[in-house]
Amino acid sequence: MRLFPRRRPTPTPTPAPQATPQTWTPEGTTVTQRYLGLAGATVLVYSSGSLYFAASCLGCTYQAATDQELREAKAAELANAHAAQCRALPRGVPERPDDATAATIVRTRVRELQRYVDERHFTLDDFLADRVYLQRGRDWILAALIDLAEREPQVLKVTVGRPSESGNTYTYLTALPRQSCTTTSDWR
Known part of the structure; x- marks a missing residue:
């Protein structure tokens, strides 16, 4: 009988690294800057590959670029100003x-883009502020928009243009004007 048998310790598997606000990047975006709020919440400045940027706080509900086209310097300025005053704890x-749920977010954004009087042309950049919560790439958002246009042609029109000289195919998105609501059941 041996008092101290030699055994190899059983290795414990190391858990996969969890994404933290300091390292996380929403799908389909490039995070260019991060700011730390007063209580530790992270404010992201990000783009989806276009010229426009957005800022979003991961501690509170702050979002910049919901209905404005921001360049990186302006988005960074807004994010820094928000981080300097935000007291939200990191979520x-x-x-x-x-x-x-993501399709509902897309539909809600299209309904917000609708006007009562005229058509409203928009691009996928109009969904930039929603990317943190959507966590989907451009192709998924475009497919959701095409699906919405097929199911609800009174809300959205999607037109695919001919390929240009560069070989790119352009997609034109148009939020159609809202119809007059006669009863409260017509409101959406």
Whole structure:
């Protein structure tokens, strides 16, 4: 009988690294700057590959670029100003919504873009501020918009243009004017 048998310790698996607000990047975006709020919440400055940027706080509900086109310097200025006064605690990385919830976010944004009088042309950059909560790339958002246009042609019109000289195919998105609501059940 041996008192101290030699055994190799059983290795414990190391857990996969969790995304933290300091390292997390929403799908389909490039985070260019991060600011730390007073109580530790992270404010992101990000782009989806276009010339425009947005800022979003992961501690509170602050978003810049909801209906404005920001260049990186202006988005960084807004993010820094927000971080200097934000007292929100860090909430961590938002959970990725399921496809139905993400489609609802897209539909809500299109309804916000609708006007009562005239058509409103828009691009995928109009969804830049929503990227933190959508956590989807351009292709998914475009597919959701095409699906919305097929299901609700009175809300959205999608036109795919011919390829240009550079080989790019352009997609034109138009939020159609809202119809007059006669009853409260017509409101959406």
